[in-house]
Amino acid sequence: MRRELWGVALLALFAWPILAQRGGPITTVPSCQQTVVGSAAVQQPCACPSAPTTFPLAILGQQCYNASATTTYGCFGTVTGGRCAVPGDWAAIGGGGATSCSAPGANWLTCTISGGSLTLGAATGQTSHQVIGTCGSATSFAPCSLVAGDLPSIPLATGVTGTLPAANLPTPTASTLGGIESITSASHNWVAYIDTSGAPHQSQPACGDLSNAANSCSTDATNASNITAGTLPAAQLPTPTASTLGGIESLASASHKWINAISTAGVPAATQPACGDLSNAATSCSTDATNASNISSGTLGAGRLPAPAGGGPPGGVAAIPSVTSGINTPETTIVSYTVPANTIAAGTTYRVVAYGTCTSSAANVSTVKIRFGSTGTASDTALATLNVTSATSGSNVAFSVEFYITFQSTTTAEVTAILHNNGSTGIYTALQIIMAPANTTGLTTTSNEVLQLSYASAASTTTSTFQTATIELLKP
Numbered sequence: 001m002r003r004e005l006w007g008v009a010l011l012a013l014f015a016w017p018i019l020a021q022r023g024g025p026i027t028t029v030p031s032c033q034q035t036v037v038g039s040a041a042v043q044q045p046c047a048c049p050s051a052p053t054t055f056p057l058a059i060l061g062q063q064c065y066n067a068s069a070t071t072t073y074g075c076f077g078t079v080t081g082g083r084c085a086v087p088g089d090w091a092a093i094g095g096g097g098a099t100s101c102s103a104p105g106a107n108w109l110t111c112t113i114s115g116g117s118l119t120l121g122a123a124t125g126q127t128s129h130q131v132i133g134t135c136g137s138a139t140s141f142a143p144c145s146l147v148a149g150d151l152p153s154i155p156l157a158t159g160v161t162g163t164l165p166a167a168n169l170p171t172p173t174a175s176t177l178g179g180i181e182s183i184t185s186a187s188h189n190w191v192a193y194i195d196t197s198g199a200p201h202q203s204q205p206a207c208g209d210l211s212n213a214a215n216s217c218s219t220d221a222t223n224a225s226n227i228t229a230g231t232l233p234a235a236q237l238p239t240p241t242a243s244t245l246g247g248i249e250s251l252a253s254a255s256h257k258w259i260n261a262i263s264t265a266g267v268p269a270a271t272q273p274a275c276g277d278l279s280n281a282a283t284s285c286s287t288d289a290t291n292a293s294n295i296s297s298g299t300l301g302a303g304r305l306p307a308p309a310g311g312g313p314p315g316g317v318a319a320i321p322s323v324t325s326g327i328n329t330p331e332t333t334i335v336s337y338t339v340p341a342n343t344i345a346a347g348t349t350y351r352v353v354a355y356g357t358c359t360s361s362a363a364n365v366s367t368v369k370i371r372f373g374s375t376g377t378a379s380d381t382a383l384a385t386l387n388v389t390s391a392t393s394g395s396n397v398a399f400s401v402e403f404y405i406t407f408q409s410t411t412t413a414e415v416t417a418i419l420h421n422n423g424s425t426g427i428y429t430a431l432q433i434i435m436a437p438a439n440t441t442g443l444t445t446t447s448n449e450v451l452q453l454s455y456a457s458a459a460s461t462t463t464s465t466f467q468t469a470t471i472e473l474l475k476p
Helices: 003-020
Strands: 033-036 042-045 063-066 071-075 090-095 109-114 117-122 131-133 142-144 190-194 200-203 258-262 268-271 315-319 332-339 349-360 365-373 381-389 397-407 413-421 432-440 449-457 462-475
Touching: 315 332, 332 349, 332 462, 349 365, 349 449, 365 397, 365 413, 381 397, 381 413, 381 432, 449 462
Parallel strands: none
Antiparallel strands: 033 042, 063 071, 071 090, 109 117, 131 142, 190 200, 258 268, 315 462, 332 449, 349 397, 349 462, 365 381, 365 449, 397 413, 413 432
């Protein structure tokens, strides 16, 4: 309904009670009219008499103005046949005539008085998009904005046509309906939300947006390295072929047998291999070469012969290749030999001989030792220790030392020694000294052990140099 129609209807509605109140303040004076009864009811202007004794027929609420009495009369009495018919139906409702008018509480009206005429109109300067009425829950007339509840529902069956302008659509909220804009379809995108201006927004959903997404949704389960849990049911495994992979059944281990075939049903078969199945089988694979009679060609290498007692046939087994530097402290190995495991027997004898020169300027103790052990260092067991005190003088004085080591069993050794000196200076103050025999038990000969000769002096003022040093196996 347009606002102009509402304004006209409400203008008449509000004007009527103002004009019809008995004895109320009259601020508007309408033109006087009378009713002429005939074949057709025609209202014409009337003139009120000077005294209210005879009045024209009038409808309820009709007024007339007596100019000489300056009094307005109104039809407010008992209406007969819809007309005021007797003098008592008329009453004076004001004297002197109205010279001005106003519309208290109805500032949307205008009124003017000209002579005996009252003119009503619509006031200007009103707020747009409003009507005069009781909008919403209001109980009195006033300018107001219509709400949805004020508008009558129009059934679609009545044939509503046309298009509602977009500007007339409300925007949506979280609890009320409103208009929405269109949106162009985007590949793999759906509307995620609609804002309060009616604009839809798209986004591409991810696995986390699905109500039933499994772990494999965002993890490539076609890549076996990404499958970290569970067991693939056997029914899902394909059977193998000569060119494609498939499942295989288990096979219990059988002594000396290996799988030699897998059927296309995934069933393995095992057989025992023979020499002919080996890629590098020699003739001796199926011929007993532990029987010397079956060895019919070739020569056995010396290295394949068992080691003789003592580590070899009698003779030299170790020697130093060059002259040593001057030695004093600490203890230093002069010559050594590794005795093979399990070659020591009762009676096995070694001789260790060394020749050297000594320069001394102080009476220091020189120590010559025979050691036997697994490390070849000063931490091995000392089988014999020969101590001599050097002279306080002597330069490059020659000397020799000789040890005999006889194993009395695989765990016991007896050692004797003698030192020869060229005079009474240098390494010793006399020509020779014989060491008392030394016996050592608890030795280990079941593993490779090092037999060594070592030398040390108490101070740098006694220094010895060794020109030769040898170890000889006297008896295996």
